[in-house]
Amino acid sequence: MIKLKNITKIYDVSKNDKVKALENVNLTIKEGELIVLKGASGSGKSTILSLIAALSKPSSGEVIVDGKQISKLPDNFASIYRRDNIGFIFQKYNLIPTLSVKENILLPLVPLNPDSEEADEKIQEVMKRFHIEHKEDSVVRNLSGGEQQRVAIARANVNNPKIIIADEPTANLDEKLSQHFLEILRELKSLNKTIIIATHDPLFIGLDFVDREIEIHNGKIV
Amino acid sequence: MRKKINLYLIEYAINAILRQSYKNFFIVTVFTILTFLLTSVFFITNSLRYEMDSTVDTLPQIIVQKMKAGRHYDIDVNRVDKILEIPGVSDAVARVWGYYYFENAGVNFSVVGIEQYENQYKNSFVNLVKKFDFDKLKENSSMLVGAGVKRTMENSYYKEYFNFIKPNGTLKKVTLGGVFDGDTNLESNDMIIMPQEIVREIFDLDPSKATDIVVKVANPMEIQTVASKIKLMFPDTRIITTGDLKVSYQNIFDYKSGIFLALFIVTLFTFFIIIYDKASGVTSEEKREIGILKAIGWTVDDVLKEKFYESFVISLFSYGLGVGLSLAYVYLFQAPLLRDIFVGYSQLKTNFELPFVFDMQTLFLVFLLSVPIYIAATIIPSWKVATLEADEVIR
Numbered sequence A: 001m002i003k004l005k006n007i008t009k010i011y012d013v014s015k016n017d018k019v020k021a022l023e024n025v026n027l028t029i030k031e032g033e034l035i036v037l038k039g040a041s042g043s044g045k046s047t048i049l050s051l052i053a054a055l056s057k058p059s060s061g062e063v064i065v066d067g068k069q070i071s072k073l074p075d076n077f078a079s080i081y082r083r084d085n086i087g088f089i090f091q092k093y094n095l096i097p098t099l100s101v102k103e104n105i106l107l108p109l110v111p112l113n114p115d116s117e118e119a120d121e122k123i124q125e126v127m128k129r130f131h132i133e134h135k136e137d138s139v140v141r142n143l144s145g146g147e148q149q150r151v152a153i154a155r156a157n158v159n160n161p162k163i164i165i166a167d168e169p170t171a172n173l174d175e176k177l178s179q180h181f182l183e184i185l186r187e188l189k190s191l192n193k194t195i196i197i198a199t200h201d202p203l204f205i206g207l208d209f210v211d212r213e214i215e216i217h218n219g220k221i222v
Numbered sequence B: 001m002r003k004k005i006n007l008y009l010i011e012y013a014i015n016a017i018l019r020q021s022y023k024n025f026f027i028v029t030v031f032t033i034l035t036f037l038l039t040s041v042f043f044i045t046n047s048l049r050y051e052m053d054s055t056v057d058t059l060p061q062i063i064v065q066k067m068k069a070g071r072h073y074d075i076d077v078n079r080v081d082k083i084l085e086i087p088g089v090s091d092a093v094a095r096v097w098g099y100y101y102f103e104n105a106g107v108n109f110s111v112v113g114i115e116q117y118e119n120q121y122k123n124s125f126v127n128l129v130k131k132f133d134f135d136k137l138k139e140n141s142s143m144l145v146g147a148g149v150k151r152t153m154e155n156s157y158y159k160e161y162f163n164f165i166k167p168n169g170t171l172k173k174v175t176l177g178g179v180f181d182g183d184t185n186l187e188s189n190d191m192i193i194m195p196q197e198i199v200r201e202i203f204d205l206d207p208s209k210a211t212d213i214v215v216k217v218a219n220p221m222e223i224q225t226v227a228s229k230i231k232l233m234f235p236d237t238r239i240i241t242t243g244d245l246k247v248s249y250q251n252i253f254d255y256k257s258g259i260f261l262a263l264f265i266v267t268l269f270t271f272f273i274i275i276y277d278k279a280s281g282v283t284s285e286e287k288r289e290i291g292i293l294k295a296i297g298w299t300v301d302d303v304l305k306e307k308f309y310e311s312f313v314i315s316l317f318s319y320g321l322g323v324g325l326s327l328a329y330v331y332l333f334q335a336p337l338l339r340d341i342f343v344g345y346s347q348l349k350t351n352f353e354l355p356f357v358f359d360m361q362t363l364f365l366v367f368l369l370s371v372p373i374y375i376a377a378t379i380i381p382s383w384k385v386a387t388l389e390a391d392e393v394i395r
Helices: A045-052 A075-085 A101-112 A116-129 A145-157 A175-190 B007-019 B021-057 B079-084 B123-131 B134-140 B147-155 B185-190 B196-203 B220-233 B242-279 B284-295 B300-332 B338-342 B360-386 B390-394
Strands: A002-014 A017-029 A034-038 A060-065 A086-089 A163-167 A194-199 A212-217 B062-068 B071-073 B089-102 B107-114 B142-146 B161-165 B171-180 B191-195 B212-217 B237-241
Touching: A002 A045, A017 A045, A034 A045, A045 A060, A045 A163, A045 A194, A075 A086, A075 A101, A075 B300, A086 A145, A101 A116, A101 A145, A101 B007, A116 A145, A145 A175, A175 A194, B007 B021, B007 B300, B021 B242, B021 B300, B021 B338, B021 B360, B062 B220, B079 B089, B079 B212, B079 B220, B089 B196, B107 B123, B107 B185, B107 B196, B123 B171, B134 B142, B134 B171, B134 B191, B142 B147, B147 B171, B171 B191, B171 B196, B191 B196, B212 B220, B220 B237, B220 B242, B237 B242, B242 B360, B284 B300, B284 B360, B284 B390, B300 B360
Parallel strands: A034 A194, A034 A212, A086 A163, A163 A194, B107 B191, B142 B171
Antiparallel strands: A002 A017, A002 A060, B062 B071, B062 B212, B062 B237, B089 B107, B089 B212, B142 B191, B161 B171
C-alpha cells in the first residue's frame, strides 16, 4: 500500500523564485490498483510520481510504501528501494540512445550482478512479453517512438517490480500505438501490479480496468 | 551471494568509452603523448646518469697535470719516480694521450698510447694488452679502435687505415689493427688505442714528456692527503681527484637537467590543464545518463564504480601505451631530437648508445603523476552529479 500524508513539495527555481508543486496532498493507493492522475501540464502529477519513486523528497509530509517511510531514505537506500520496487516509464523514455535494446533492458540488473544465464532469461522474457525481441540488438536511437516505449516498458519490468509508474506514457505516440499501450497496461494489471499513471490524454478516461481517476489541479487533489 | 567483480559494470564502462569514441580518442592521444614525453625524459636522464657514473668510476683516482701560464702542458716522465716515493701511493703511470679532432665528422677522438710492459692504469687496458700483440701493432703502425670510431671512420671511407695530420702538417698513416669494447659505452665509442710510440709521433711528444701522470692510492680515504703531498712536491702542477671529476661531470649534467626540468614543468602543466578542464564539470549528456542510471536503481557507489572503471581503462591504457612507445623511442630508436638536448657534450664524443636502465621508481612516479589524478578528475564531478536528486538531474 502507498500512502501520501500531507505532502507539500516546493521547488527552488532560484534564490528568490520558489514554485509550490504540491500542497498538502493526501492519497492512498491499494496494492494492485490502477490509478490515473489527471490534470493539465504543471499541475503536479509528475511530482507525485517522483515522490512515490523516491526520485525526490517532499518539502514536508510523508510517503509511506508497504509501511516504510521512503521519503526520508538516504540516497543509496532510495536507489535500492527503486531497484527492488519501482518500474518507471518516463515520458521521454530516458533510454541510453547509443546502447542496444538488450543493453538498455539489462541496466537495472547491472548493480545486482546476476549470472549471465539468469540475466538473459529475464531480458528475453520481458522482450517477448512486450514484443520487442526482434529488435534485440538494434541501437535504441534507430527505433521508432513506439518501439522505444516498449523498450522503456521492458526495462521497467525486468526486475519484476510491484509498482509501475508511467509519466505521460502516450504523449509521444500516435493513436494506434496508444491503444497498444492500453493493452500492455491491461496485461500488467492482470499481473496484480500497482500501477500509477500521470496523463492528460483523454484516452485514459472511463477505461474499464482503471480503478480510480484522480484530478490534480494547481498542486492539489480536486 | 554477490560476486566480487561486477563484469557487467566493466562491460558498461568499456561500452561507455567506445560510445564517446572521438572524445576518448582525443584524451587517450593527449594522455599518451604526455606520458611518452615524461617517461622518455626520465629514461634518457637515467641512462645518461648511469653512463656518467660508470665513466667516473673508471677514471683514475688522481691525475697530475703540469701547468704553465694557467694552461696544461706536457709533464716530465721522471716525476713518476718521485711520486712513487710518497707513502700510500701504490702506483703511478705517465700517460700519453690527446684529443684528435676529425674534421670530416666534426667529432673528437681520444687517442691513447699504451706501453705494453708498463703497469696499466685501467682494467680494460690490461685486457687489451693480453688480447692484442702490441709489438706487432708497433711494427705495422696499427691502432685499436672503439666501435663508434670505426663507424665514424667508415662513414668517411676510412675502412682499413686512417691518416692523422701531425702538428708539422705531414700525415701519419695508421692501419686498423682491431676493434675493442671499453668499460663503458661512452668510452668505447670515442677511443683509439695504439702503441705509445705512434701517439708520440702523431702529437709530436718528446719521449721524456707525458700528457699527465695518473696515481693510484691503496686506501681511497688517503686520496686527498696524497694529492696535497704531490702539490707540495710539485707546485707547478694541478691535481685532479676522482671527487673533482665527479663534481665537474655533475655540473654538466645538472645544467642539462635544468632544460629537462623546464620540459617537465611544461608537460605537467599541460596535463593539469586537461585535468582541470575535465574536473570542472561533466557534459549535460553524461549528467543525464547518471540521472537515468540512478532513476532505474543504481546507487551512487554503482555510478562511481563504473566511472572508476572507465577512467582506469583510459588512463592505464594511455599510460601503458606511453611507456611502451617511450621504451621503443629511447632504447630502440635512441631518442632522436630529445637526446641532443641532454647529450650536450656530444660535440666531443662520437655517437653512443643509451644503455638500457630499467628503473621502477621512474615508472611508478609517472604512474602516480598521471593515472590516479586522472581517475580522481573523472570521479569527483561524477560524484557531485550522482549525489543530486535523480529527479533534479533528469528533469
